[in-house]
Amino acid sequence: MKKLCAILLVIAMSVTMIAGCGSTEKKQADTSQKTEKTETKEEKEPEIPATEYPLTINDQIGNEVTIKEKPEKIVSGYYISSSTCLALGLKDRLVAVEEKIEARPIYKYAASDIMDSLGNVGSAKAFDLEACLAAEPDLVILPKKAQDYAKTLTEMEIPTIVVNPESHDQLVEMITLIGSVTDSNKEAKALTDKYDEILTKLSELTEGIKEEDKPVVYMCGTSSYLTTAPKNMYQASLISTAGGKNAGDVLEGDSWVDVSYEQILEMNPDYIIIPTNNMANGQPDYSAEQLMADANLADVTAVKEGHVYNMPAGYEAWDSPVPSGILGMLWMTATLHPDVYSMEEFADEAAEFYKTFYHFDMDKSTITG
């Protein structure tokens, strides 16, 4: 039995190394220090050691933070880190989260019992310091845009870490960081291992597809379908992992770019995807029907063949680097290449993911229809 575990561990480590080397996103410095305890490449032991306190680490913007003891009351001011806490089994240690949780379905599924008792600390730009302090936290997690509030909290001697999950790699980094800080390294590793497993599967599925066979995919913006994602955005990487070509790759920029009808006709995408609009802001301002009815787009392949789809929004924003965002990649693959990976298979995998990490039973018919 031990031998089997060791072999599995070696495979897991190799896959991790390959995935790590293959990424192109910028890595934060000094993260190796904190991953020492969880992703040790030298250790042969199958056990993942617990975190030792006091722990000094660097958060995702390079601040050095010391956590004196295991946090029992966690405040998360960002929907991505809150979801991560749920996935790492920290539900019972969460005392307050960001505002508008009723708009995010994942809370209803995974945390309905604590929804009413959770404190509300406002949004990232309008963070409510007093509400946060009223919850008496011993750990606060904030996104980069709230870093000034983080400074104030640190001045008041509340351990605060700042996270910045802008890409898949940074998401993994954040998960490992939170896992280490909250002594839930086992759960963190399970989650990141799962990512690696899925990514491997995806690359296997799509490696047979030739470059010229890869469909052109146009990801719409949230306020108008005359906006799309250029090469450097998360959504672009989503498409390429799923074996597609991002229509917006020809464009420059780090955020949504406006395009004209002519440009869309020139791109002539095979598929058009309508995003989730991050849920807390409501649904996109237009529907698939409106888009398909638009006479100016009638000649686009995607419209002619009816390949205009909404990214499913019933759980999490799968088109952003959220913990279950990996499912977005799987869904996209099933949509683009149903012959290689069917929607039923996807529904099974998604249900299994949510059962394992969020402990609820997903209704597969919401995916398969």
Added chain:
Amino acid sequence: MNGLQKRRKETIGVFLGVAVAVFIATVVSVCVGKYSISIEDILAILGGSDEVSVMSRKVFFTLRLPRTFMAILAGAGLGLAGSVYQIIFKNPLASPDIIGIAGGANLGAAVAIVSVSSSGMIGIAMGSFVGGFLAVLGVMLLVKVTRSRSTATYVLAGIVINAISKAFIMGLKYFADPENELAAMEYWEMGTLGNTTASKVMAIFPMFFVGFAGLLLLRRQIELLSLGDNECRALGMRLRLVRTIILLLSTLLVASVISITGLISFAGLIAPHISRLALKRNNSLTMCLSGLMGALVVLAADILARLIYSTELPISILTTVIGVPLLIYFLCERGKERVI
């Protein structure tokens, strides 16, 4: 002298009334907040007792007290500056917007938000301060270039600078990233006291004080400026010098406030208006009352901002909600009797 005594009594009454209201509002403001600190605790903290928890003490001194203090400073500063502008531009609708400070500060903040992504509050504060000053300098330069010597030119130049600022801001908003930068810009435009900490208040207080005290000391000159330009000159006022000093002092005052809080609309417009109508005068007493009224309005708005909704609302919403009905009421009053 009966009329004089009656008026004096009325004036004292009004001042006392507003001062008491400000005091009450201060007390309420210090007691309100998501982190509950009871009144007994507050008294204990002030009394120097050790029985209160460390966190309560920290919240009180780092967040609650500076925030209340900043509300008073912001209101007093905007109220005084608004009163000064209404007097020297002889325009009852004048406010810190009129010579472009608000527009310039807005542009400065927007530039800071978009250009230096990790600048945070310090960068935005500095950007808005510099922007406000540059706007006023731009106005003064325009006036000099047109070689006009009249006060009305300042208002026109202010319109020009405001228009330029708005155009640039629109451009920046268009190219900004809607998730982060655009949201931050819109948020700054609505103003908030939520970011106030003791260190920030300390940082701007010297400049605030210089502007505030300077304007109060120059009250006689400001009163004189309510006359036409020629009359001022005939009475021996060195118009260009005095106007420049007053504009610079008021810019210092307003810019130091809004660099911390963002734009707080209406306070600088309505406080002087109410004061004028309450005292039926437009002199240095009105300026002082305007400062007090401004403090009251901003304190009240900040209290409501924290209480009304489950999360904190931007303060300009509340100052507008409080200000507009008051303004409508006073407009009606104005129609009834002959007021200034």
Added chain:
Amino acid sequence: MKQVFRLENLSAFYGNKTVVKNVNLELNEGEFCGLLGLNGSGKTTLLHAACGFISMKGACYVKEKCCTGMNEKQRAREIAFIPQVCSLEGGKTALEVVLMGYNAWLSLLGSPSAKQKKKALEVLERLGCEELAYQDFGELSQGQRQMVTLARCMVQNTPVMLMDEPDSALDFLNKHIVLEKIRDSIKTNQKAGLITLHDPNFAMEYCDRLFLLKQGEIIAEVHMGQDSMEEIKEKLTLIYGEIELFKNGTGYLMSKKKK
């Protein structure tokens, strides 16, 4: 008689147009002089130039001190000005308005002292309006306002007083009252005063000398005590055209010639 005020080759412009051409005039101590002319002759421009409101060519002297280069504060200690209408609309008491006259003598941050306040009240008393002192300026009648403005001018305590039709908004009786008070204060305090007037009758009644301005130039000077009736009529005709002059007690009355 000591010369107190002198304009030397004064010219003033509006844009490219020369409105006042080479005016030379002088005022002596205790003299109350009038400046007559039709609309557009440049009366107001002349006064504005002398006060330093607009740029000019030439020189302006008060007691042999050249005022042309002075800044507003220095000038205000030599020349005081009463406008047609005080631009203040309201919100200050009459006393506060009078106290404004001390501005040229106070520092930037200074305020009028109790002594100065007392003096201001005395001036109001002399003009017969001490009961107006604590009333709102905006609630006073035009005549009362001009009295208060005159008081302000007197408090400014300058050797020269320039007045731009201060009587224009006043009724017949008030015109007389105000002009009489102005003349009295000039005589009593040995100042020099120059007033622009529309109506030559008032000018002839209250002024010692008259300067007649036509198209920016002084074309004649009338000495009320010295010139004969024919001389006066001749000079007035230069501006007013066909007129008749009548004797009225010790003075004269002018009216349009009847056909």
